[in-house]
Structure formats: structure tokens, C-alpha cells
Amino acid sequence: MNVQTATATKIMPDAQTVTSVHHWTETLFSFRVSRPRSLRFRSGEFVMIGLLKDDGKPLLRAYSIASPSWDEELEFYSIKVPDGPLTSRLQMIEPGDEIILRPKPVGTLVLDALLPGKRLWMVCTGTGVAPFASLLRDPETYEQYDEVILAHTCRTNAELAYGRTLVEALPDDPLIGELVGDKLKYYPTTTREPSDCEGRISDHLRDGRVFEALGTPAWDNSEDRVMVCGNLALNKDIMSICEAHGLLEGANSDPKHFVVEKAFID
Incomplete structure (x- = not known):
């Protein structure tokens, strides 16, 4: 399922490609995406990720990066919330889809x-x-x-x-x-x-x-x-x-x- 909701002519800002998805339970899943070449982070930090809304505006939430700082891809682990503004749609992503990623890592678990x-x-x-x-x-x-x-x-x-x-x-x-x-x-x-x-x-x-x-x-x-x-x-x-x-x-x-x-x- 393609989760992009913007028009065909609109390019998703800071878009990264989903490479794999694993559904662990009915309420939990993990996924991996491409990593921006410029992204540097310390293991334990988080970034803002999300999708575009129907009006073309980004919907972002803070997600810890589950992969280590040396990994060539980024991994995330998420709960599925049926009526959650973001996770209700994020749980439907498949390899080849795109998500938004703001490459400004922060966090205290370092x-x-x-x-x-x-x-x-x-x-x-x-x-x-x-x-x-x-x-x-x-x-x-x-x-x-x-x-x-x-x-x-x-x-x-x-x-x-x-x-x-x-x-x-x-x-x-x-x-x-x-x-x-x-x-x-x-x-x-x-x-x-x-x-x-x-x-x-x-x-x-x-x-x-x-x-x-x-x-x-x-x-x-x-x-x-x-x-x-x-x-x-x-x-x-x-x-x-x-x-x-x-x-x-x-x-x-x-x-x-x-x-x-x-x-x-x-």
C-alpha cells in the first residue's frame, strides 16, 4: 500500500524510502528506511518522522532510532494506534513507500x-x-x-x-x-x-x-x-x-x- 497522500506533482520533503517492515504483533511493528548521507547521530537519539497529510502538510512525531549509529539504514519500532493521527497510517507502509524524516537528532539516552x-x-x-x-x-x-x-x-x-x-x-x-x-x-x-x-x-x-x-x-x-x-x-x-x-x-x-x-x- 502506498501511503503517500500528496498530489503526484508534489515531492515529499526529506523523503526516505522504506526498505523493510516487520509486524511483531497486532499492535507492534518495526521498519527500516534509507539513511540520509548527511545524517550523523549518537546511538540512543531520536528524530522526527512522519507522513504527508491530505493537505500536503507534514505530520511528524518523535521516534527513537533503533539502529546503531554505524548502520547504513535507519530502523524504527512503533506501536499501532487504530485512531492515531500518524500510526493509523504509518502501520500500513510497505517496502518502496516513502516517509518524511527531519535529520536533526536529539535526546538524552546517550x-x-x-x-x-x-x-x-x-x-x-x-x-x-x-x-x-x-x-x-x-x-x-x-x-x-x-x-x-x-x-x-x-x-x-x-x-x-x-x-x-x-x-x-x-x-x-x-x-x-x-x-x-x-x-x-x-x-x-x-x-x-x-x-x-x-x-x-x-x-x-x-x-x-x-x-x-x-x-x-x-x-x-x-x-x-x-x-x-x-x-x-x-x-x-x-x-x-x-x-x-x-x-x-x-x-x-x-x-x-x-x-x-x-x-x-x-
Whole structure:
């Protein structure tokens, strides 16, 4: 299905071509597009992407780039919202279609916004795993940290598939597999159906279950660094847990112990 809605004579600004689409569930999908030659970004950042409306004006939303900074294409991971202004149409894209991309990457989920540490925790819900999909495939992540932990909470096991598939493939990745080695740990939880690990990640952090399961100590600002990306409730919960453990919030201009992404998609 061609999702362009402008007239045939109108050229989509900053247009990039869709190269592949994967529908993970009825509500989640990922897609890859061509990368502008001039685009430079740090793994973990986001850009504005979208489509043209019927009146020819662009409809854009913030999306984390799920591919690492070295990738020749750009990958995005999205929820499907039936009545969402953008996602109701974006979910219909097919290879060969075009999307709009504004090549001005920004974001706080970057290694530069954190002080040096021993362990890097990536805590997320749902499509909040996208920026971490970028960082998990970046060699610099494993060069800077002795341990890298992805804690991903979703409603169902099926919704964990994107992150799980990525994590399982990394040790055998021909480019960074040796760097990953045994540094990467994965802690998936579900909230609406039975699984090996049930409940919100915030509860597992508060009662210490996650630390016991992974064999890691509780957060300490001398060793642990935390990145958070999810819904508003998760962000607030994890921020309060970080602060309770003495971790301070950082930024690009002032690196500290944890960072939170506050940009959302529809």
C-alpha cells in the first residue's frame, strides 16, 4: 500500500524510502528506511518522522532510532494506534513507500550524558526499548561498561519478542559479538499474562528481586548508571528509585548517574 497522500506533482520533503517492515504483533511493528548521507547521530537519539497529510502538510512525531549509529539504514519500532493521527497510517507502509524524516537528532539516552561507571542499566516498557536497541548494537556501550542490563516490561510475552530477538542474536553478531561476550544480561517481565518473571520492573527493583536474579548488587552511584524510557508512570517510578539509591539525573551538558527520555510518540 502506498501511503503517500500528496498530489503526484508534489515531492515529499526529506523523503526516505522504506526498505523493510516487520509486524511483531497486532499492535507492534518495526521498519527500516534509507539513511540520509548527511545524517550523523549518537546511538540512543531520536528524530522526527512522519507522513504527508491530505493537505500536503507534514505530520511528524518523535521516534527513537533503533539502529546503531554505524548502520547504513535507519530502523524504527512503533506501536499501532487504530485512531492515531500518524500510526493509523504509518502501520500500513510497505517496502518502496516513502516517509518524511527531519535529520536533526536529539535526546538524552546517550552515553555522553552519563558519568563513567561499571554497570549500565536500560529500563524500559513497550516501545521504549527502541533507543536501547540502538545502544545494544553499539560497540562503545561494551567498551565503556563491564555489565550491560536490559530490563524490559511489556503486557504480554508476544510484546517482548522484538527485544528478546535482538538480545538473543547479539552474542553471535559478526560485528560486535566478541565485545558483547557475557557482558549482556536480560530481564524481561510481563504484567498481563503469566511468564517466567511477572510484574512491573519498578516493583522488582524496590524489593530487590531483579538484583538477586541477576546476581548484581543494588544500585550504587559509584558503579551503576541507569537509562529510562517508557510511559510517564514508569519514568516517575524509576526516577524515584534512582534518587532513593543516591543517583542523580544527568543531561548532555551535565553528565550524572541516570537519564530519562521524555519524548513520546502517539
